Amino acid sequence: MRPHNHYHNCLLPVLLLYFALSQLTLNAQNRRDSTQLPVFARSFSDSTFDRMQSLISREHQKSIDKYREGRIALRQRQIIQASVKTAQDAKAAMHSGIDTAAITRELHRGRENLEVIKDGIFIHEGIPQTSRNLAVSNSLAIELYNRISSLHAKVDAYLARLDGYRDKLDSLGTDSAVYSFPRDSLKMLSYFHQLLSTSKTISPLDTALNQHIQHLETYTAKIEILQNDVRLIVDDLEKLQKENTRNLFNKEAPDLWNKPLHKRPFKEIAWFSLAKTTTALKYYIEENAGKIAILICLVLLDALMLYILKKRMREEGQLTTDDYKGQLVIRYPLLSAIVLIFSIFQFIFINPPILFDCCLWLVAMISLTLILRGYISAFWLRFCWIILTFYLLAVTADIILQASRTERWYLLIISLAGAIYGISLLSGKHAAALKEVRTKYFVLFMVFCETVAFFFNIAGRYNLSKALFMAGFFGLVIALLFLWTIRLSNEALALSSRVYRLSSKKLFYINFEKIGDRVPSFFYFLMVIGWLVQVGRNFYAFRQLTDPVNQFLDDPVTVGSYSFTIKGILIFIVILLGAMILSRVISFFTDEPEALAATDPNAKPRATIGSWMLLVRIVVISGGLFLAFAAAGIPLDRLTIIFGALSVGIGLGLQGLVNNLVSGLIIAFEKPVNVGDLIEIKGMTGTMKSIGFRSSIITLKDGSSLVIPNGDLLGQHMVNWSMNRNLRRLEVTVGVAYGTDLDNAKAILQGILEADTRILKNPSYRVLNTAFNTSSVDFVLLFWANDFALSFQIKSDVINQVHRAFHEAGIVIPFPQTDLHLRTYPKDLFTQNHSDEKAD
Structure with missing residues (x-):
């Protein structure tokens, strides 16, 4: 009923306005006397427009009130939902938060350790104060201070999180929309029930949150007190150490034959x-x-x-x-x-x-x-x-x-x-x-x-x-x-x-063949430096000497808008060099020996993981680079500058380098060739020795090393003999003299192939007659060698065995020959023929 009345009230002013305008238009079309129009307009305005304006104003105000109530109701729903969600988040945070019992134990442990630190220095004081006691106590005090500081930061972060929930709940509760009730009685009753239900849900959590915050603030105060006490102890220990160092050469204790000044069991x-x-x-x-x-x-x-x-x-x-x-x-x-x-x-x-x-x-x-x-x-x-x-x-x-x-x-x-x-x-x-x-x-x-x-x-x-x-x-x-x-x-x-016989005979840029058993002097120089550092740690004066150096390394240096420290740069260099050395060591120890199976018939093919080493080295170098940036405190967004420079370099002339690098990745993932494979490329046969970032190394049959870019390696027609189980099919042709028992000869050949364990039985060998030659009947032996590297040796052994077996069986292997038949004619035959030609 109420929606209908509202629609009726809105429609009535519109109809009245339409009627008035229609009358005005009709009067203008009839063009009556000009004195009549103002009179009518005044009478119309006085009697109708006032009522129309009043109706329109009331309807406009009703629309405004209705919109305002809708916005307030929407805001109220958002506040209620946000309040409930914040309360639930606070509840979850309290349940999964800091273990206060652990904090209590840590504080108790810290107090006990603080008393241990004081023992022999501030309580039960000995004469003299020993450097070792001061050093150990200072080290323990610094560790204790760091632990307490870490605990303090953890509790502060958790407390700040709970304070955020508390502040959010308070801000939601102070929103004016919460206290705006709708005029409609039913809506007001419904909203009142929502507030009551929300209050029952939030009120216990709000009370628990306040108590938890107060409890944590108590712990924070205890932590701060302990932290300050430890800080004071650290400062006092530093002063005592400096004083002890100044008096290092002074007499601190009585002579051994005199009575001690202090006696403790x-x-x-x-x-x-x-x-x-x-x-x-x-x-x-x-x-x-x-x-x-x-x-x-x-x-x-x-x-x-x-x-x-x-x-x-x-x-x-x-x-x-x-x-x-x-x-x-x-x-x-x-x-x-x-x-x-x-x-x-x-x-x-x-x-x-x-x-x-x-x-x-x-x-x-x-x-x-x-x-x-x-x-x-x-x-x-x-x-x-x-x-x-x-x-x-x-x-x-x-x-x-x-x-x-x-x-x-x-x-x-x-x-x-x-x-x-x-x-x-x-x-x-x-x-x-x-x-x-x-x-x-x-x-x-x-x-x-x-x-x-x-x-x-x-x-x-x-x-x-x-x-x-x-x-x-x-x-x-x-x-x-x-x-x-x-x-x-x-x-x-x-x-x-x-052992690995590097072509350069160098590892880490040291030629061991030249120096023999002698150790490079640089190693001894590093040893002396390290020895001085380790021995110097026994003296507090050493720390006094090194602290200014550490301070210099830690002081920030500003160049333009960029700040860095010398220590950060050194860390960057050390980590990057370490990553490069580790990459080189990994490549070195997973490299294939340079001895080739072709030169050593007894060599056996062995499994290798060298083909994965390119990926491992890329991961090591990349990880080392990013770790170096992070450890040195260099923002990683600065890498965009490096990548931009690289893109410019690629566009200007590094296409070949990038092509080789990408080709190396393709080789590493698709694995068309692995380290140790026997391959043939550009008419040269050799063993894949290593696959690098930019190029690969192939050791040829004569012992030389062929360095070929990875792009050329993929772009050339390459034969990989090791991909198909490292097998090779061989063919041997032999002929027997005419009149030989072919079945017997064939049986002998089959027996030779059957007896050789290096010849595969599956796929099976075959012995076939191929042709009647000028002086022999030819056989062809087709068989598979189980190792490509031994294929030439196997073929040589088969030829020797065939020759020996045929010789023992009396079978002749004819050598190529040509028969010339000379015939003699009477001398008068040529004379007679010559006379006949003249007569003609």
Whole structure:
């Protein structure tokens, strides 16, 4: 009924207006007296237009009100839906959010570790303050601060997320559309029920959200308090370390024969020292689990490569198992990999606890000693075990973080024993049997450090004495590892260069045939730098020297609108070089040997994954490039500039290069040829040695290497003999003299083919008579050789066997001959013929 009335009310003004206009038009057409039209217009306006205008205004207002109510109702529905969705999101966030129990445990653990850090420094303070205690405590405090900061950031991010939900709910609740009720009673009642239902849904969640936020704010306050406490401890430890370094040469403790100034039970010192060092080690391992995993993967990869190298040498008969001279690196691939990787890649760990480095050196030193067993003399093998024992004793002393009279006597005895043993080595007669002669220089360094440490300990210079004590034994162990790492690395590269017979005889730009067993001096230069870094870590002064360098590397440099750091550029270069070296190593160790089956009849075809190496190398180089950009902090959107430059270069003259690169990818994916396949191209036959980014290398029959661009390789008509199981069909023709029993000859030929295991039986061989020749009846032998590389040898053997079998059976193989028959005519016959010709 109401829609009908509304339609009626809207239609009435329109009809009235139409009627009035019609009357005006009719009067104008009749052209009445001009004085009558104004009168009529005035009377019409006064009586009709006012009512029409009033009706139109009322209808217009009703339309406006109706539109406004519709928009408000739509907004109300949107607010209700958004409020419910936000409340549900907040509920899900609270259920899947931070574990407050874990936060409580972490805070409790942090407080306990903070007390451990203070022990021996701020509580139960020892005299003197030891450098090792300050260093370990500082390392632990920094790790603890980083963990608390990470927890703080995590809680803040979660709290900000909940605050966002809280703010959104509040903003939706303050919208004026929520408080606009429709005039229609039924609509108002329906909207009231919606609000009531929504309130029942949101109100408990809103209360829980507020409580959760307040609870988290309490935890945030506790975290901030602990974070500030740890920060203050770090600052205090830094000050104490600097003060301790300034007083390094001052007397800190009384003489050994005098009464100690501070006495704390040694057992108590040992327990708190063990707790502090193991906690620092545990924290560091947890923070660097990814790097440790990478280190283990590198060890396994290196061990695999050394195992492949050893297997290749065994296959070629070059492996010596008596003394392993020049081949020590492949004696135990896993142990060699541990020594190499631990020694080289220990530098990826930044500021590790000394106990972490000690664990790496211990495992590497044990591995090295096992490798050298049976290779060096018994005297020097015993030297390795004795030095390893001294090293373990030094590590034990290094764990003790607070000075005590017991520890000082312990250091005194061990340093004296080490110095005496080192002197005996230098003055002994066994130097001639030393495999690595540079070892004696580091033995001399150990003797010097232990001797000076002995006297400084007596004189009460405890910190300096202990630092030299550690530097002596640690320096010798590190030097032994580095010296043998260089030697083993050189052996690995030299053996690889020899076994894989690279055409350039170079790997990593080192000509091993020229230098022989000598190690490049550049390796020793790097070794000295690494040795100084590792030994210098025992002194806080070393850190004071390196901090300005680190600061310089970390300071941003601005060029125009681009900012970068020197450290970022160095990281970029190192990662890119590492990716290139890894790509080269992968290609190197998966390359095919250069010995060809054609020159070695006993060579056997072997499976290879070399055909996949192009894809692997592309992935390594591409991944290394993007990782280098990301690690250096270079925005990846800058790559668009590089890609633009490449597109310009391609348009100007790099079409051939791009064609070869794309062709290399096509070869890698479609695999028309694999590394190791026997192919024929441009009338030349050879073995596919490698497939590179731009070009491929084919080793020809004469031993030369043909470098062919990948585009030409796909564009030429290439015959791949290895694609069809590496088979080849051969044909041998032989003739027998006329009068020979052909069935017997055929049986002999079939027996020869049947007896040869290198000739396939499926598809079967065939022996056929082909022609009556001038002096023989010809047979043709058709058969398949099981190896293309041996096909010419098989054919030669078949011909020899046929000749031998026919000779034994009395069957003649005729040689090509021509019979000339000479006939003599009477002399008068030619005279008579001549006379007849004249008569004619």
